[in-house]
Amino acid sequence: MTFYEKELNRISRIIYSNQGQIETVIGIRNYIDNNYDTDLNLDLLSHIRFVSKYHLLRLFKKYYGLTPKQYLIDKRIEKSKELLKNGMTVTETCFAVGFKSLGSFSTLFKSKTGKPPVQFQKEQLSRSKE
């Protein structure tokens, strides 16, 4: 066993000792991955795993480094990039990934990727024609 593997095992025993918590957050993350296009919120997520929503928020942040909401937004933006690349319109994409308002989708998309969805799509489509 390498020094690295030994260290991983040692650290793992310290920070990943609570298997129940790990299963909870992995379950929540998988649920978001499979249902990002629906109307997700903390109340719903906490009911799925029978934990209080503030506990869930803390746990998720502790293990993944961001809140479920932030994770959901990142997931939706990532998916919307795929759809835009495939030629879906901005409006269709917005609703297909679960956003409720075109305005907030465009704003979030721009803040996460540096450009509005229309411009992103134009660049992608012109690139694929080259």
Added chain:
Amino acid sequence: MRIRVISIPVQDQEKALKFYTEKLRFVKKLDTPLDGGNRWLTLVAEDEQDGPEILLEPAPNHFKPAKVYQKALFEAGIPYTQFNVESVQNEYERLTKLGVEFSMKPTIMGTTKLAVFNDTCGNNIQLVEEL
């Protein structure tokens, strides 16, 4: 400021190019000749070709401390670079069939699954899957 290029020190650029493209399936992006047979050689992920580039740089051959550092990391099994994959287990099986050697088999660590392999150019590389 943007993150455009990250470096991986390699002992042989040509050998590294073959390994990283043929086995790891990266795609060559830039290849510019520099002094003394060295190249500015960068690669991108196949399905993210406008994403960050990795620079296969020949530092260990030209700067002794780089060589010492690389060797020490390698011997301790420490990966300095990691790549994200959909499934660590699938990549482990695919790469093992191609003759790639793993110093750490797929291992679950909390909310991630990890594995470490030898890139044959002086480095341990870690594969990461978020669970």
